[in-house]
Amino acid sequence: MAITNPLGIDLDTYKYGFHDPENYVFRARKGLSREVVQEISHMKGEPDWMRALRLYSLEHFQHRPTPKWGANLDQIDFNDIYYYLKPSERSERSWEEVPEDIKRTFDRLGIPEAEKKFLAGVGAQYESESVYHNLKEEWEKLGVIFLDTDTALKKHPDIFREYYGTVVPPEDNKLAALNTAVWSGGSFVYVPEGVKVDIPLQAYFRINAEKAGQFERTMIICEPGSYVHYVEGCTAPVYTTDSLHSAVVEIIVKEGARCRYTTIQNWSKNVYNLVTKRAVAYRDATMEWVDGNLGSKLTMKYPSVYMVEPGAKAEILSVAFAGAGQHQDPGGKVIHAAPHTQSSVVSKSISKDGGRAGYRGLVKVYPGAVGSKCAVRCDALILDDKSRSDTYPSMEIDEQDVSITHEATVSKVSDEQLFYLMSRAIKGDEAMNMIVRGFIEPIVKELPLEYAVELNRLIALEMEGSVG
């Protein structure tokens, strides 16, 4: 049965493809110029240094050529994008204060249940600005800061300025420059020394306006000995014109601290998802990226960890699913810049219906990083003859006394496996689902339960009709 919303969009084409009538207080014009950037900064009431940095970054963005490696980015028209949209005057604090239409959207995503069950803090990005933040009082007492990034700039200008742009400077790449020029929203997390946040901090991100640009800026600072698990999940409505999501995530993990950052990303299939995610890990610190990419037209995302002091550890787990018309180009980078650092990268990609998925990674070991260990494993599952998998593992090893392993497999779902499951009364499409779920299980088991369930459900949706 076709469900239609007030705008008459056929929702059957995409399970989360509903959206609400647009109702904005402010709407920036399309395109990018000094005036637009200044207006954004003015609207937000930002300090001079941020406005200056935005303008500097804009200039850098405008002069830097579009990257020519990897996927083709020429179809993105940077002048056909709204760079800032603001849904309401101010950030909301409690659930009761959240506007009804936004609640409706969240209802359909199952957020309130999730909240009741185990969310302790929620940062929800609706449009280009967070409208809802809820942080447990006990954490506030512990000194944990969990705010949308705009609010954090106002409330904690000193911490903000100390770390902002230190991990991903505006000159890093063209899209990092763009993000620094027009960023809006995102999460800001600060965990004081020795504080362990035992329940994941979660944020929902959502694009809800045609040609809405999403340029969140997320920063996480883990002081020595602290622990935090930050989780973001994204779903987005279907639109016919291209859309751009280009976030920057900067993470600082100090001595002995541990940070885990989990993403389930399901942008609608017209979105260019070009994200710069990077962490710096200091002495004996651990950084873990868990990254699931299902949606989008194109995703280029290579979470990185710079291990800059002895004993630092990095773990990168990623899973990507590419269906018809999709190109998933995820991966990871581990930089061993100190002795006795350890890293592990596990990548799983699935492609079907002509989709293209793979792994692009870098392992770099600097001279003197003795005793370092790195293990990379990438597995690709190709579901039909039309689809494609690419693996681009780069290794730059400038130290002898290290242990580096790389394993890669490419496989197809075997007829024997399908027959085995079907001989147990399981229907062909469900059998295919089970095999695919099993393939990504090593990543899924690392996710919080609700995200694991959601990921499996999304994959099941993507898999519909796989077995003829």
Added chain:
Amino acid sequence: MADLVIRDLHVQVEEKVILKGVNLEFSRGEIHAVMGPNGSGKSTLANVLMGNPFYQVTRGDVLYEGADLLAMAPDERARKGLFIAFQYPVSIPGVTMASFLRTAVSARRGYEHELMPVAEFQKLLMAKIETLKIDPTIVGRYVNEGFSGGEKKRAEILQMALLEPKIAFMDETDSGLDIDSVKVVADGIKRMYDDANGGMGVLVITHYSRILQFLKPDHIHIIYDGRIVVSGGPELAEELEEHGYEGIRQQFDVIAAEVREEGAVRRAGKVFWVVH
């Protein structure tokens, strides 16, 4: 009519012809054994009956409860009560036995869009595990992943117990097992058969007669070069024990020639030779 009727079944893989006209009938409440040397086509027979897409049926037909079995997908055959215990079960990495078994049992029992309730399934599973003396930690492991030969065979029997088939094909379930394990597995099958009280038929595919000592089949068929050449009672297994396949083969070559000239069925020793 018998529950399962196989008529003139010809099967090949690419250009290689494996079954060259198999005829066999059997019903629930019976245990049959199909014995044969390596490469005779006995495993092929079991796999074709279950619908393995690797094999192409080029001639003949199979009726199950009067319906055209060859037109059914493997999952439909399973839902209608057929089962195969594989000789070499494949592993499914990342899928736990518990999740796999619950999905399978739910499908067999006709749950359409949901699964059997967890509590009910757990109770059923634990009961079967206990009866079959299987290590309960198996349910948390991935399907057949890293299982020893014996564990794989026991896991197949567990699946059979849960799916409660009407007709089960046991494909060399005894191979690779020591004699104690053969007894445990055979006892499990025998108990299921007895408990079904006439509701289950078993077709045992085997190279050796040792599992038959425990299962005591009513009918034994010897398959040779893609055809069932001899059918008989339990005494046929004894004959085989005595003379081996080589002895049977020598007799076959002589008698087959005579049969071609003289008639359809001929008695030779304790055994009926049948032209199919």
